[in-house]
Every structure is written in structure tokens, then in C-alpha cells.
Amino acid sequence: MRELSSSPPPLRGRVRGVGTVLEQSVPAVRSGPLFARWSRIRRNRQALLFCYIALAPVLALFFYVRVIPIIESVALSFYRWDLIRPLKPFIGLRNYTDLLGDENFRLALENTLIYSVATVVVSTLLALPLAVFLARRGWVAAVYQTIYFLPVITPLVPMAIAWRWIYDYTYGLLNYALSFFGIPAVPWLTSPDIALWAIIIMSVWKGLGYNLILFLVGIRNIPESYLEAASLDGASPWQRFRHVTLPLLKPILLYVLVTATINSFNVFTQVYVMTLGSQASPGQALRVLVFDIWQNGFQFHKMGYGSAEAMMLTFLVLGFTLIQFRLVRSQEE
Amino acid sequence: MRRKRKSVGARLLTAGGFALFAFGLGLSAFQPRTADFDAMFWPQVLLPQAPTLANYSGVFETAPFGRFFANSVGMSLVATLSVMVTSLLAGAVFAKYRFPGRTALFGLIIATAIVPFESYMIPLYLQLNAIGWINTYQGIVLPTLFMSFGIFLMRQHVASAIPTDYLEAARIDGASEWWILIRVIAPLSVSAFSAIGIFAFIQAWAAFIWPLLIANDQLLFNMEVGLTAFQFKFSTDFGKLMAGSVISTLPMLIVFLILRRRIIESVALTGIKG
Numbered sequence: 077m078r079e080l081s082s083s084p085p086p087l088r089g090r091v092r093g094v095g096t097v098l099e100q101s102v103p104a105v106r107s108g109p110l111f112a113r114w115s116r117i118r119r120n121r122q123a124l125l126f127c128y129i130a131l132a133p134v135l136a137l138f139f140y141v142r143v144i145p146i147i148e149s150v151a152l153s154f155y156r157w158d159l160i161r162p163l164k165p166f167i168g169l170r171n172y173t174d175l176l177g178d179e180n181f182r183l184a185l186e187n188t189l190i191y192s193v194a195t196v197v198v199s200t201l202l203a204l205p206l207a208v209f210l211a212r213r214g215w216v217a218a219v220y221q222t223i224y225f226l227p228v229i230t231p232l233v234p235m236a237i238a239w240r241w242i243y244d245y246t247y248g249l250l251n252y253a254l255s256f257f258g259i260p261a262v263p264w265l266t267s268p269d270i271a272l273w274a275i276i277i278m279s280v281w282k283g284l285g286y287n288l289i290l291f292l293v294g295i296r297n298i299p300e301s302y303l304e305a306a307s308l309d310g311a312s313p314w315q316r317f318r319h320v321t322l323p324l325l326k327p328i329l330l331y332v333l334v335t336a337t338i339n340s341f342n343v344f345t346q347v348y349v350m351t352l353g354s355q356a357s358p359g360q361a362l363r364v365l366v367f368d369i370w371q372n373g374f375q376f377h378k379m380g381y382g383s384a385e386a387m388m389l390t391f392l393v394l395g396f397t398l399i400q401f402r403l404v405r406s407q408e409e
Numbered sequence: 410m411r412r413k414r415k416s417v418g419a420r421l422l423t424a425g426g427f428a429l430f431a432f433g434l435g436l437s438a439f440q441p442r443t444a445d446f447d448a449m450f451w452p453q454v455l456l457p458q459a460p461t462l463a464n465y466s467g468v469f470e471t472a473p474f475g476r477f478f479a480n481s482v483g484m485s486l487v488a489t490l491s492v493m494v495t496s497l498l499a500g501a502v503f504a505k506y507r508f509p510g511r512t513a514l515f516g517l518i519i520a521t522a523i524v525p526f527e528s529y530m531i532p533l534y535l536q537l538n539a540i541g542w543i544n545t546y547q548g549i550v551l552p553t554l555f556m557s558f559g560i561f562l563m564r565q566h567v568a569s570a571i572p573t574d575y576l577e578a579a580r581i582d583g584a585s586e587w588w589i590l591i592r593v594i595a596p597l598s599v600s601a602f603s604a605i606g607i608f609a610f611i612q613a614w615a616a617f618i619w620p621l622l623i624a625n626d627q628l629l630f631n632m633e634v635g636l637t638a639f640q641f642k643f644s645t646d647f648g649k650l651m652a653g654s655v656i657s658t659l660p661m662l663i664v665f666l667i668l669r670r671r672i673i674e675s676v677a678l679t680g681i682k683g
Binding site: 097124135232289293348349369379382383386389390 | 505654
């Protein structure tokens with residue numbers, strides 16, 4: 077017993093030499109009888125072999141469906157390649173410079189940026205007060221949590237179809253409701269400018285519950301005594317929120333912002349289901365980045381050009397993520 | 410006291426409003442089929458004059474929705490199983506073993522998770538085209554067989570919740586590494602497993618852009634692509650479209666209602682997104 081309690085703290089994985097493969101709670105036996113050492117070496121060989129055999133199928137899959145396509149996507153973006161033609165000339169940055177002058181790309185970029193900023197900001201501004209409001213309300217919060225989380229968990233296509241119906245010009249619920257107030261019918265989905273906002277509203281509805289749950293966790297982790305102390309000092313509810321809750325919620329807030337931003341850039345399904353016409357005519361569709369990539373790649377068969385556009389999407393996502401990570405770090409300091 | 414009760418009532422009312430979509434969606438599917446658009450009109454939707462189940466049965470006759478549904482169930486189950494197996498294998502290895510390349514590989518798995526799928530779907534399509542997997546089941550499920558987040562979650566779980574002493578004890582008793590993985594690590598990871606499984610299933614069920622790209626044959630459509638195609642084809646028959654939507658939503662609703670607490674907890678703890 078005595079020996080155990082006085083033994084040094086475990087050196088996890090820091091033992092060099094024969095005992096490196098297995099993570100050990102006690103330091104590896106490095107000397108001792110020859111047999112013990114030999115069996116440990118054999119054990120480590122087996123473990124090493126196990127590691128690679130266990131990882132092999134996972135890594136094969138991972139490289140095939142993700143790493144290789146990502147590398148290939150970077151490479152393709154430097155080529156002009158129209159699937160049907162055998163020629164595949166290297167054109168350097170031409171695809172990228174062409175993109176900058178492409179009206180469709182600019183429109184798609186603009187719509188995607190408006191969509192992203194609006195959904196992220198609106199859903200955060202709605203979820204945060206809702207979470208503050210619900211945080212200390214037992215079963216009511218549970219009921220709300222369930223109701224708001226329902227859209228998060230349900231598949232997007234049937235929800236988009238339901239919303240398409242709500243937004244319908246002639247028969248939609250929204251225009252029907254507005255008619256009671258004497259407001260003329262609004263072409264929610266057929267006018268591109270309005271359609272963008274109609275889709276933003278739908279997406280906020282879809283993602284709100286997710287943000288709500290994360291905020292609820294963050295607020296519930298704030299010790300009640302902090303807020304009590306603030307109210308004893310005469311702080312108003314707003315002051316308590318502004319000076320106690322909000323600063324302590326910053327890490328969660330930033331996490332929500334990062335995930336919401338990443339998820340918002342690849343918007344496609346709602347747009348495709350809600351704005352594409354019966355004949356799948358692309359003219360009416362609301363142009364967003366993924367839609368444009370899809371069209372360039374799979375309708376016009378411009379694989380290189382589409383890949384360059386896909387790279388732009390990646391840069392955007394990475395850029396926003398890096399900016400937000402920076403923010404997290406500067407907040408922590 | 411009175412004020413408080415009133416506010417609870419008011420909140421429940423708004424909550425009810427929020428749930429109206431699902432409700433209206435379900436009800437509209439009980440509308441009798443009409444040539445004109447009357448069935449889509451809201452007052453009639455909420456109070457169908459002659460409720461009928463014909464849309465639900467009709468949906469299976471007009472389009473192969475039974476087939477779509479079976480495809481969705483099958484492919485989602487395969488994806489779930491695969492994600493669970495790959496997460497266990499990689500998660501356990503990354504958590505409990507040290508070997509050359511460990512940090513780099515794990516870092517690569519996490520880093521590439523940020524890259525949106527849509528930005529490398531073109532080369533993936535070309536890759537599968539080269540091996541003739543376009544328009545096949547295996548091609549459709551392939552990208553859903555692997556989930557970075559599952560590996561991450563499993564690694565965290567195994568590293569923090571399973572003491573290395575357990576593995577050591579099994580080794581001293583002469584257990585092989587495979588035996589340890591299956592008989593020690595797996596049974597102790599049920600909670601992580603269920604979280605990973607639920608989200609893999611939800612993700613695979615909702616898969617849209619990839620099946621839309623590579624499934625040309627109607628018989629290979631999943632529920633989501635089938636519904637979309639159906640919408641474009643029969644956009645006048647709203648009753649049936651809604652019946653299809655309800656059928657597609659139902660499995661998720663059932664999963665959610667049964668595992669509500671567990672799902673919300675795992676979202677809260679891990680920030681995983683369905």
C-alpha cells in the first residue's frame with residue numbers, strides 16, 4: 077500500500093522506448109527479468125498492429141470520401157475542364173479571376189452573405205432573450221425546449237414543402253392571414269428579393285431551438301448567487317443581464333455564432349425545394365453559392381469552374397471560422 | 410399569482426402556434442382529393458369537411474413512396490451502423506494508444522470536418538463515376554458512412570470515462586486488444602454510442618444534395634429526394650404531397666418523442682447538430 081501511494085504520478089504516454097504504444101497508468105517496466113521485458117515488447121508489437129488494423133478501414137473511408145476529394149477539388153480549380161471534352165488544360169488562377177467577373181457568382185455570393193448574416197443575427201437575437209426568460213422555469217422550459225427543438229430534428233425537405241405552402245401566393249396561410257388586415261397578397265417566393273427573406277425566416281424557425289438549448293445550458297451554469305448579489309445591489313433585470321449574464325455567456329455565444337455561421341453558408345435544400353419551379357426552371361430560383369456550384373458543375377458540366385467556386389465557399393467558411401476563433405481567444409485573455 | 414398563471418397560458422398559446430405547422434401539415438393530408446386548389450385553402454384544411462385516408466394510401470400508388478421510404482430506412486440504418494463502428498474503432502484507438510502519426514491523423518479528421526461537403530462534392534462525384542458507383546445504393550450511402558464528430562465524441566468518451574486500469578487488468582488476464590475493444594470499451598460506451606447513433610441516423614435520413622446528384626433512377630430515391638421530385642411532378646395535388654411529407658417526418662418525430670431527453674441532453678453537452 078505504502079509503495080503505491082508514494083509512487084510517482086502516472087506518466088501517460090511519456091515513457092520512451094518499448095512502452096510507448098499502450099497508454100499506461102503505471103510506468104512501463106524498463107528493466108527486470110528478461111522474460112518480462114520480452115513479453116512487453118511482444119505485447120507492444122501486438123498493440124501497434126492492432127492500432128493500424130483497427131484504423132485501416134476507417135482511414136481508407138476517410139481518405140476516399142473526404143481527404144482525396146478535398147485535395148482534388150483544390151487541384152481541379154486550376155484547370156478548365158468541361159466533362160464532355162477530353163482536353164483539360166491548366167489555366168492557373170483563370171477560374172478565380174473569371175468568377176470575380178461572373179454576374180451569377182456575385183449574385184450568389186451576395187445572397188449567401190445576406191442569408192448568413194441575417195439568419196445568424198436574427199436567430200441569436202431571438203434565442204438569447206428566450207433562453208434568459210426560460211432558464212429558471214422548470215417544466216415550462218422543458219415544454220418550450222421540446223417545441224422549439226422539433227423543427228431542428230425534423231428533416232428539411234418536408235418542412236420546406238410545408239413552408240412553401242404557407243408562403244403560397246394564392247392559397248398560402250400567410251397571405252390569407254394578411255388579408256384580414258387588408259394587406260394585399262405578397263409574392264413571397266416568386267420575387268427573388270422577397271424570397272431571400274422568406275427563406276431566412278424559415279431557416280431561423282428551423283435552427284432556433286438548437287441555439288436555444290445551447291444558451292439554456294450556458295445560463296443554467298451561471299451560479300444563481302451572482303444574480304442574487306446583483307439584485308441586492310439594486311441592479312435592474314436589464315443591468316443583471318448586461319453585466320452578469322452576458323459576460324459569463326460569451327464563450328457559448330461565440331460557439332453558437334461559429335456553428336451557426338458554418339452551417340449557414342451551405343444553404344441549399346430550402347432554396348431548391350421552395351424556389352425552384354415545377355419544371356425545375358433555374359431562372360426563378362434564388363441564387364445561393366451551393367446552388368451556383370451545383371449548376372456550374374452538374375448542369376453546365378464546368379467541373380474546374382465549379383471547383384474554383386467550391387474553393388471560394390471553403391475560404392469563406394474558413395475565414396469566418398478563423399475570425400470567430402480569434403474573437404474567442406481575445407475574449408478569453 | 411394570477412399574473413403568473415396568465416403568462417404561462419399565453420406562452421403555451423404561442424407554443425401552440427409554433428407547432429401549428431406540423432399540425433396543419435398532418436391535417437391537410439386528410440383532405441379529399443380535388444381537381445382545383447380548394448383543398449389547399451386554410452379554413453378548409455383546419456376543418457376538413459370529409460376527412461379521408463385516401464391520400465395516405467394514394468401516395469403509395471401515385472409514386473413509389475413505399476420504395477422511397479424503404480430506401481431511406483435501409484440507407485439510414487447502414488449509415489448509422491457504419492458510423493457507430495468507425496467511431497468506436499477510431500475513437501478507442503485515438504484515446505488509448507500511442508503510435509506514430511496519431512496526433513496528425515486525429516488533427517486531420519477534426520480539421521477537415523470544417524470543410525463543407527458541398528465544396529468537394531464535384532471531385533467525389535467524378536471519383537465514383539470512375540468506379541461506376543453513380544446511381545447505385547453504395548454510391549449514395551458512401552459519404553454518410555463516416556462522421557468526424559462521432560470519432561471525436563467517442564475519443565472524448567473513452568479517454569475520460571474509461572480508466573486505463575480496466576484495459577491493463579484485462580491485458581494482465583491475457584485478453585487481446587480486440588477482446589478489450591469489444592468486451593471492455595464497447596459495453597462501457599453505451600451513452601456515447603446512442604448519441605452518435607441518433608445523430609448519424611438523423612443526418613443520413615435528411616441527406617439531400619448528394620442523393621439528388623447521384624440517384625438518377627427513381628427506384629433509388631430516398632424520401633427527401635422522392636418528395637422533391639413528387640412536388641415538381643404533382644404540385645397540384647397538395648393532399649398527397651402533404652401525406653408524403655408527413656410520412657417522411659413521422660420516423661423522426663417518433664425517434665424524437667421517445668428519446669427526447671437523451672437527444673436534448675446530447676445536444677446540450679456536445680453541441681452536436683442534427
